[in-house]
Amino acid sequence: MTLTRLDRLRLGLAVATSKTVTSLIRLLGLGAGSVFPGEIAGRIQPRVLPLLTRQVKYGVIIIAGTNGKTTTSLLLRTMLERQGWRVAHNATGANLINGLMTALLENTSLTGKLNADYAILEVDENILPLLLQQIKPRSILCLNLFRDQLDRYGEVDIISQRWLKAIAPLAPETVVIANADDPTLSHLGQKLSQQVLYFGLSEPEQYLDEMPHAVDSIYCPSCGHALEYQGFYLSHLGDFHCPSCGFKKGQLAIDSREWPQILIGIYNKYNTLAAVLAAQEVGIAQETILDTIKNFQAAFGRAEELKVAGKQVRILLSKNPVGMNETIRAVNQIKATGKASTTLIVLNDRTPDGTDVSWIWDVDTEKLVALGGNLIVSGDRVYDMALRLKYSQTNLSEPGLKLIVKEDLREAIATALELTSPDETLHIVPTYSAMLEVRGLLTGRKIL
Amino acid sequence: MTTDKDQLIIGWLYPNLMSTYGDRGNTICLRQRAQWRGYNVTVMPLDQQTSAADIHKVDIIVGGGAQDRQQEIVMRDLSGAKAQALREKIEAGTPGVFTCGSPQLLGHYYEPAIGQRIEGLGLLDFVSKHPGIDARRCIGNVVFEVTASRLGQDLSKMLGTAPLVIGFENHGGRTYLGKVEALGRVIKGFGNNGEDGTEGAFYKNAIATYSHGPLLPKNPFIADWLIQTALAEKYQTPISLSPLDDALATQARVAMFKRLGIVT
Numbered sequence: 001m002t003l004t005r006l007d008r009l010r011l012g013l014a015v016a017t018s019k020t021v022t023s024l025i026r027l028l029g030l031g032a033g034s035v036f037p038g039e040i041a042g043r044i045q046p047r048v049l050p051l052l053t054r055q056v057k058y059g060v061i062i063i064a065g066t067n068g069k070t071t072t073s074l075l076l077r078t079m080l081e082r083q084g085w086r087v088a089h090n091a092t093g094a095n096l097i098n099g100l101m102t103a104l105l106e107n108t109s110l111t112g113k114l115n116a117d118y119a120i121l122e123v124d125e126n127i128l129p130l131l132l133q134q135i136k137p138r139s140i141l142c143l144n145l146f147r148d149q150l151d152r153y154g155e156v157d158i159i160s161q162r163w164l165k166a167i168a169p170l171a172p173e174t175v176v177i178a179n180a181d182d183p184t185l186s187h188l189g190q191k192l193s194q195q196v197l198y199f200g201l202s203e204p205e206q207y208l209d210e211m212p213h214a215v216d217s218i219y220c221p222s223c224g225h226a227l228e229y230q231g232f233y234l235s236h237l238g239d240f241h242c243p244s245c246g247f248k249k250g251q252l253a254i255d256s257r258e259w260p261q262i263l264i265g266i267y268n269k270y271n272t273l274a275a276v277l278a279a280q281e282v283g284i285a286q287e288t289i290l291d292t293i294k295n296f297q298a299a300f301g302r303a304e305e306l307k308v309a310g311k312q313v314r315i316l317l318s319k320n321p322v323g324m325n326e327t328i329r330a331v332n333q334i335k336a337t338g339k340a341s342t343t344l345i346v347l348n349d350r351t352p353d354g355t356d357v358s359w360i361w362d363v364d365t366e367k368l369v370a371l372g373g374n375l376i377v378s379g380d381r382v383y384d385m386a387l388r389l390k391y392s393q394t395n396l397s398e399p400g401l402k403l404i405v406k407e408d409l410r411e412a413i414a415t416a417l418e419l420t421s422p423d424e425t426l427h428i429v430p431t432y433s434a435m436l437e438v439r440g441l442l443t444g445r446k447i448l
Numbered sequence: 449m450t451t452d453k454d455q456l457i458i459g460w461l462y463p464n465l466m467s468t469y470g471d472r473g474n475t476i477c478l479r480q481r482a483q484w485r486g487y488n489v490t491v492m493p494l495d496q497q498t499s500a501a502d503i504h505k506v507d508i509i510v511g512g513g514a515q516d517r518q519q520e521i522v523m524r525d526l527s528g529a530k531a532q533a534l535r536e537k538i539e540a541g542t543p544g545v546f547t548c549g550s551p552q553l554l555g556h557y558y559e560p561a562i563g564q565r566i567e568g569l570g571l572l573d574f575v576s577k578h579p580g581i582d583a584r585r586c587i588g589n590v591v592f593e594v595t596a597s598r599l600g601q602d603l604s605k606m607l608g609t610a611p612l613v614i615g616f617e618n619h620g621g622r623t624y625l626g627k628v629e630a631l632g633r634v635i636k637g638f639g640n641n642g643e644d645g646t647e648g649a650f651y652k653n654a655i656a657t658y659s660h661g662p663l664l665p666k667n668p669f670i671a672d673w674l675i676q677t678a679l680a681e682k683y684q685t686p687i688s689l690s691p692l693d694d695a696l697a698t699q700a701r702v703a704m705f706k707r708l709g710i711v712t
Contacts, residue, residue, distance in 0.1 A: 155515040156515065157515055157517050158561075158581065211464075213463075213467065213472060218464060219517065219518065219521060224517065224520070224521060226496075355587075355588070355589075355616075356469070356587075356616045356618055356660070357616075358469045358470030358471075358473070358616055358618075358660045358661055358662060359469070359470055360470065361470030361471070361472060361473030361476065361662050361665075362467070362469075362470050362472065381700075381703075383696055383697075383699040383700035383703055384666075384700050386696050386700075387665050387666070387696045387697055387700055388473075388665075390696055391473070391476050391477060391480050391665060393480075394483075395484075396484050396692075396693075405696075
């Protein structure tokens with residue numbers, strides 16, 4: 001690949017400026033500088049993204065989807081690094097264009113040379129089409145599509161149409177790794193001419209007892225007829241087929257029974273399988289993959305465990321109905337063993353959380369309330385969350401349940417820790433910005 | 449002890465198709481507020497398995513928002529005798545709350561961003577159009593005052609103050625009213641179309657609105673009006689409901705009014 005002298009010059013200037021900005025942000029203690037440097041570089045050299053990604057030695061791997069991007073990226077990155085490769089990765093979870101540029105610039109010399117064997121880019125579902133106009137990835141992982149922050153994005157159907165339009169014109173050797181259990185993504189894969197590797201579960205004993213309410217897609221994406229489900233694993237992910245047009249889930253390229261999983265929860269089974277397929281695609285040895293899964297440490301806030309004031313704490317980021325339902329499922333399993341009497345829910349409504357909090361009414365909080373214990377609520381929308389929990393009670397007062405409302409997050413955390421006995425785990429269930437705040441308070445360090 | 453005057457049947461339109469944006473909160477709110485007062489509540493899904501006779505049994509009708517594709521499936525199913533039954537119920541004064549997608553189906557038609565115009569029941573005199581896939585959605589916290597004459601008076605009497613409704617709107621489609629009365633006047637937000645200051649529509653005892661949030665938990669006086677009206681219609685006798693502790697709803701409202709700079 002050749003760069004013109006002007007391109008090279010502007011790239012060099014862009015890199016130098018952004019690196020100065022990063023140092024300044026950190027020097028002044030303004031945070032980690034995970035977004036702004038990319039913005040500056042993009043102004044000086046608008047083609048900074050294609051110019052940088054073309055220099056990645058073996059290729060760019062894109063990870064997109066509503067839930068699980070950060071955990072899957074971290075797992076895949078660890079596998080690649082154990083194999084001895086250098087990986088550029090937007091590890092801070094900044095997944096809009098500026099965040100991607102900032103991450104790549106971190107691995108770029110002042111002369112504009114990027115030193116990485118692979119780049120892993122976790123990408124916001126709405127940004128994917130825009131990104132694919134600028135770069136040519138080696139592979140794309142499509143994890144899932146759930147209803148997330150509709151105030152920003154519009155509807156699941158529209159997103160999948162945009163993805164299809166963006167991926168279809170890519171080079172034929174591009175590999176797409178897709179979740180077969182998600183009808184929208186099985187359909188997407190079947191519409192593509194590129195190679196598609198499907199992952200999914202083959203474990204009917206994990207089926208949910210009943211269809212959850214927070215379901216987005218139970219109609220055939222091909223003909224509109226109601227899909228028939230043998231069972232649901234998580235939200236609308238499951239074993240399905242269309243009795244009308246014959247549409248069915250893509251043929252799995254991996255057997256879920258043959259692999260252990262990272263962390264807790266069904267959703268992390270999916271994250272594991274996606275990373276395994278991507279790792280196999282680049283030729284990582286089986287032992288390395290297995291070893292990485294066994295020794296995996298959670299990304300911040302994603303089932304991350306901390307020890308605070310002698311108490312065990314687990315932070316479970318939950319930013320949409322599907323995520324929170326799965327969190328409740330995991331917490332309840334632990335609650336049932338008597339090791340988790342206290343749960344703190346922190347609901348914020350800032351831009352990264354989604355400004356619409358209606359979604360909490362699609363969460364089956366009744367299941368959390370049913371097991372009783374101490375439920376503490378906090379966050380920007382503390383009263384909305386409290387109201388949701390109140391309406392989850394069958395009777396006006398439930399004897400085994402203590403609902404505690406704390407506007408002040410510090411107080412909320414202190415109360416929650418106090419109510420947690422030393423042999424228990426406190427579960428904190430925050431939205432995105434709330435997770436950063438909680439973590440900042442628990443570790444005494446803020447993240448920008 | 450159960451008497452024959454404590455039954456309430458909530459009919460929920462297509463729960464699997466029309467339930468985006470937390471609108472089932474309206475059903476949950478109605479059910480809990482009636483149950484907490486000792487009424488015997490049944491929630492009956494009104495969907496593909498439902499007959500016209502089932503629709504005639506319900507005392508309150510609740511309908512939520514839907515994605516465009518789901519909305520088409522609903523309209524295909526809601527035709528013939530079932531459409532007629534729903535029409536008769538609303539004409540007869542059965543109270544209902546219809547949010548976002550479901551009012552669009554009560555109007556004359558809805559033109560989605562992609563695909564064919566979807567014909568509605570033509571029960572309420574309005575039309576809805578999506579200006580196109582790339583048009584800006586109407587998104588944000590919304591506050592409006594209920595101005596529909598009879599409903600507004602009832603609510604003012606219950607509250608002793610002007611009935612301010614708080615919610616969250618999120619719609620691509622725009623609604624333009626014909627002769628039907630608007631539900632309210634927008635104080636903050638877009639409302640029906642972002643142009644004429646109207647929000648929703650009110651016809652007989654049916655409330656149509658773009659306000660999610662969901663609507664009822666944070667505006668519990670509307671929930672109680674629906675329950676009260678339903679029971680009065682059903683048993684042909686005036687009903688007065690015992691009060692409930694709505695402190696959390698009040699605090700949630702105060703917090704949002706304060707943030708939006710609205711003096712109440």
